[in-house]
Amino acid sequence: AQSVSQHNHHVILSEAASLELGCNYSYGGTVNLFWYVQYPGQHLQLLLKYFSGDPLVKGIKGFEAEFIKSKFSFNLRKPSVQWSDTAEYFCAVNAEASKIIFGSGTRLSIRP
Amino acid sequence: DTAVSQTPKYLVTQMGNDKSIKCEQNLGHDTMYWYKQDSKKFLKIMFSYNNKELIINETVPNRFSPKSPDKAHLNLHINSLELGDSAVYFCASSQDSTSGEETQYFGPGTRLLVL
Numbered sequence: 001a002q003s004v005s006q007h008n009h010h011v012i013l014s015e016a017a018s019l020e021l022g023c024n025y026s027y028g029g030t031v032n033l034f035w036y037v038q039y040p041g042q043h044l045q046l047l048l049k050y051f052s053g054d055p056l057v058k059g060i061k062g063f064e065a066e067f068i069k070s071k072f073s074f075n076l077r078k079p080s081v082q083w084s085d086t087a088e089y090f091c092a093v094n095a096e097a098s099k100i101i102f103g104s105g106t107r108l109s110i111r112p
Numbered sequence: 113d114t115a116v117s118q119t120p121k122y123l124v125t126q127m128g129n130d131k132s133i134k135c136e137q138n139l140g141h142d143t144m145y146w147y148k149q150d151s152k153k154f155l156k157i158m159f160s161y162n163n164k165e166l167i168i169n170e171t172v173p174n175r176f177s178p179k180s181p182d183k184a185h186l187n188l189h190i191n192s193l194e195l196g197d198s199a200v201y202f203c204a205s206s207q208d209s210t211s212g213e214e215t216q217y218f219g220p221g222t223r224l225l226v227l
Contacts, residue, residue: 034215105153
């Protein structure tokens with residue numbers, strides 16, 4: 001069965017620190033990969049997605065993610081975080097049409 | 113304009129009651145979804161409809177019944193509510209479900225509390 005693992009449950013950083021959130025998935029075939037963000041009290045929004053091509057994907061708000069097929073990973077990065085990045089981040093995998101599997105989420109807290 | 117809207121935003125009710133949550137999307141999408149987010153923020157798909165037809169039904173108790181009167185609406189009816197149904201329920205939609213590449217657009221969520 002497909003699964004998505006986000007090993008960091010809660011990450012606390014100071015402003016301007018660099019961020020990397022881990023995401024690993026288990027599926028042997030072709031996958032589509034997503035990162036969604038949920039700001040406090042708001043709905044989920046797409047940050048970025050990968051379907052094919054360049055494994056380094058740029059998203060909104062300065063986020064990027066790198067798909068490493070050999071490691072089954074799709075880690076999210078940002079070189080310098082801001083207080084407004086405080087949110088819950090979800091990695092997701094779509095390996096079957098119309099069915100997205102979400103990871104358990106990583107809560108990011110930024111100290112001003 | 114709100115792309116995916118849900119009503120109500122908050123729902124507090126007693127155990128054993130029956131309640132409905134409505135979802136509407138004005139994006140012209142073919143596929144709609146219901147997700148349940150528990151207290152630990154874990155997000156799990158419940159149902160998916162494509163052009164009013166059920167295409168995904170995860171292991172959800174049959175107390176939960178989705179209804180799609182047209183492809184812009186997917187309502188969720190819950191019978192005999194239980195304490196464990198307390199969660200945030202998100203509706204979502206996407207243009208097409210067959211490719212797997214489509215971004216899903218989420219509604220604001222309905223926070224259900226069963227007392």
